Amino acid sequence: MEEKMEKRVVITGLGAITPIGKNTEETWKGIQEKKCGIDTITLFDSTGYKTSLDAEVKDFNPLDYLEPKQAKRLDRSSQFALVAAREAFQDSGITEENTDLERVGVFVSSGIAGLKTIQEQCEINYVKGNNRVSPMFIPMAIANMPAGNIAIDLGLKGESISIVTACASSTHAIGEAYKTIKYGSEDVVLAGGTEASICSVGIAGFENMKALSYATDKNRASIPFDKERSGFVMGEGAGILVLEELEHAIQRNAKIYAEVVGYGATSDAYHITSPAPEGEGGARAMKRAIDDAKMKPEEIDYINAHGTSTHLNDLCETMAIKSALGEASKTVMVSSTKGNIGHLLGAAGGVEAIICAKAIENQMVPPTINYREKDEDCDLDVVPNEVRKAPINVVMSNSLGFGGHNASIILKKYQ
Secondary structure, eight states: OOOOOOOOEEEEEEEEEBTTBSSHHHHHHHHHTTOOOOEEOOSSOOTTOSOOEEBOOTTOOGGGTSOHHHHHTSOHHHHHHHHHHHHHHHHHTOOTTTSOGGGEEEEEEOSSOSHHHHHHHHHHHHHHOGGGSOTTHHHHHSTTHHHHHHHHHHTOOSOEEOOOOGGGHHHHHHHHHHHHHHTTSOSEEEEEEEEOOOSHHHHHHHHHTTOBOOOSSGGGTSOTTBTTOOOBOBBOEEEEEEEEEHHHHHHTTOOOOEEEEEEEEEEOOSOSSSOOGGGHHHHHHHHHHHHHTTOOGGGOOEEEOOOOSOHHHHHHHHHHHHHHHGGGGGTOEEEOTHHHHOBOGGGHHHHHHHHHHHHHHHTEEOOBTTOOSBOTTSOSBOOBSSOEEOOOSEEEEEEEETTTEEEEEEEEOOO
């Protein structure tokens, strides 16, 4: 049997809506300006909650982007997904004329997707009775709908899937999209994630498992790798990238942001919420990604860490980076952008992959903002507080999810 040639995969479009920007450029500008998108909860009345801060998409009006009827039939997570997907698709320059849309896939994930819809309809069922539950409840709530709605909206007829692995969801989506193109199954895939789980039951659930920060100072709430870190801050938004087979991109003269060269995914097989001791599972995911990229650890210039600002995550991820990179962990730059945007759960990896692509494009490392108290156990170069101009050729992005799901991708400057 003839062995199939592996194809190269590049990023040709970016789309984002985040707590620091309504699009990719605004979000990247916010990163450069060290903007903190964390503020007081406004999406529901949080009186009686220990948590008072979140990272919301500010002043979002779906009618600025969608027809009234369409907006009404979409959960907020799908609304964000369409905004980001349209931007990424437009940015890529893909059209029916230059691309076979039957070979364009949609791999867009969410950790919880329609949680707000689920809460609202459960309340209606309880107060008004089963006959008043919306016929749109299920299509608005289920986790595959952001991907399905994007495919419908843009007319994309390739493989459409939604990988649900909690906070690793969109990094898995990007990794699987990369593999799908690499082995020739699709020419193009829109990949990433979306999340809109800031509602009373969402905050209550995370708060009662003691995962959230109760800080009242927005600049001391999401503080990855800082000794005083006390939990994550819930964020929302979407980040979607256009991944494309290199020859296809060259043929239509596309702009190339970066190349996807490595992907690794593992399971801790340890605990439903806690990472494996010493970050063992995360380390294996990073090693797999490095092996897949056919690289040495010392070739990695920058790691966008999962860095949630919980005590255990940041400690275990530090240990995982040391284990995966060995000596190179002493010099690699590592930062978490969750100080800017909070934790976007299933959308985190999508937005962070976009930040990595922009870091390569601009040769600029995003800082870990609001970092103050050094933790001796998190002693990597966390790029504290200031943007760093540096030659960046290779970047790794990590995502770690409840259930022990680990995913790492590697992006490289396109040459």
